Amino acid sequence: MLNFDKYRNGIITIEVQSLMPEKFINLLWKNGVYIKNIKKINITTMTMEVNLKNYSLIEEISKKTGTKIKIIGRKGITFFFLKMRKRAALIGGIGIFILILYCLSNFIWSIDIVTDHNLTPYEIRQQLLELGVKPGINKKSINVYQLEEKLKNNDNIMWSRVRIEGSELKVSTIERTSPPNMVVENEPCNLVAKKDGQIVRVYTTAGTPAVKAGDIIKTGQILVKGEQGKEGSVYTVHAKGDVIAKTFYEEIKEVPIKGVKKVRTGNSAESLYIEIKGKRFYFKNDLNKFKIYDKIEGNKGILKKETYYEVKEEKFDLDPKKVIDETADELFQKISVNLDKSVVIKDKKVEAQPVGDNYKIRLLVIAEENIALPEKTEQ
Numbered sequence: 410m411l412n413f414d415k416y417r418n419g420i421i422t423i424e425v426q427s428l429m430p431e432k433f434i435n436l437l438w439k440n441g442v443y444i445k446n447i448k449k450i451n452i453t454t455m456t457m458e459v460n461l462k463n464y465s466l467i468e469e470i471s472k473k474t475g476t477k478i479k480i481i482g483r484k485g486i487t488f489f490f491l492k493m494r495k496r497a498a499l500i501g502g503i504g505i506f507i508l509i510l511y512c513l514s515n516f517i518w519s520i521d522i523v524t525d526h527n528l529t530p531y532e533i534r535q536q537l538l539e540l541g542v543k544p545g546i547n548k549k550s551i552n553v554y555q556l557e558e559k560l561k562n563n564d565n566i567m568w569s570r571v572r573i574e575g576s577e578l579k580v581s582t583i584e585r586t587s588p589p590n591m592v593v594e595n596e597p598c599n600l601v602a603k604k605d606g607q608i609v610r611v612y613t614t615a616g617t618p619a620v621k622a623g624d625i626i627k628t629g630q631i632l633v634k635g636e637q638g639k640e641g642s643v644y645t646v647h648a649k650g651d652v653i654a655k656t657f658y659e660e661i662k663e664v665p666i667k668g669v670k671k672v673r674t675g676n677s678a679e680s681l682y683i684e685i686k687g688k689r690f691y692f693k694n695d696l697n698k699f700k701i702y703d704k705i706e707g708n709k710g711i712l713k714k715e716t717y718y719e720v721k722e723e724k725f726d727l728d729p730k731k732v733i734d735e736t737a738d739e740l741f742q743k744i745s746v747n748l749d750k751s752v753v754i755k756d757k758k759v760e761a762q763p764v765g766d767n768y769k770i771r772l773l774v775i776a777e778e779n780i781a782l783p784e785k786t787e788q
Contacts, residue, residue: 424456513711517546517576520537598784607625609777615646616636635647659771
């Protein structure tokens with residue numbers, strides 16, 4: 410039997426049914442039972458709040474007076490602890506889960522490497538392995554500033570930055586590049602072509618032109634020789650001038666005109682889990698009942714996420730002219746982004762060729778620009 414004396418802070422709401430409920434209440438008062446919030450439901454029924462510790466006494470009085478008692482509510486910290494005691498396994502599981510998360514958060518589980526130009530992430534990853542840095546290492550064993558200095562021992566790295574963000578190690582590096590071969594103004598030099606093209610005009614203030622309008626030239630070909638004078642009295646100079654040439658930029662893209670495409674229906678399923686030694690422990694696992702779907706994987710530290718989006722197949726048949734125009738504009742924007750402001754675009758040509766259900770679209774941009782580049786000559 411429950412020992413009510415142990416639970417002095419518990420309050421229960423009881424419903425009393427009696428032919429003379431007032432007599433029952435008077436007896437409670439005479440026996441020192443504290444009552445509050447008495448509400449009359451009808452002639453024979455009342456509700457009231459009493460202390461849980463007095464329940465045994467109330468039960469005895471109800472038997473003497475022929476009163477029916479029904480507990481309809483309970484409150485207080487006593488009942489909270491009783492409820493928690495029944496859910497000890499759940500609370501223990503939550504506690505263990507939080508402990509596991511805390512322990513796992515003290516380790517690095519992924520390494521994100523950002524490199525520049527010819528320096529590859531694989532090269533940096535191999536260097537980190539030699540330094541003992543790999544997924545699963547404790548955060549406390551990593552000094553990011555010392556690691557930055559050690560990475561600079563690589564002759565190809567000029568600058569590095571290492572930071573810990575959550576359970577991820579972020580490594581950023583900049584490649585070491587040799588300074589360009591600068592040509593001093595008073596040093597003898599030629600003007601050579603920095604790209605292929607067709608000569609349009611040649612302007613020189615020093616040096617001797619080696620090409621004329623209409624000539625087709627290749628990258629590296631001499632345009633203006635760094636020498637002046639007549640035969641027998643030739644001397645070297647620092648060639649200066651502008652060589653304007655037609656240059657050509659080309660982009661090709663193949664796009665579908667008709668076929669079948671996948672469209673999301675709006676239905677989705679999601680799974681959340683952590684993976685320990687190849688085993689998955691799910692916190693949320695929606696069943697994937699879709700026949701056709703897109704799968705998106707997310708990784709936020711140790712917590713991993715998989716989302717399945719239901720898709721359906723729809724046939725499409727696009728207007729070829731509209732697709733060609735839109736693709737040509739896209740290719741032109743792609744070319745324009747990489748052009749210098751001094752480049753003048755003179756013309757553009759679009760060619761479209763059907764290839765099955767696709768169109769192969771070629772955009773040729775014709776421009777005019779100065780292609781002369783100083784190049785030091787041998788003394």
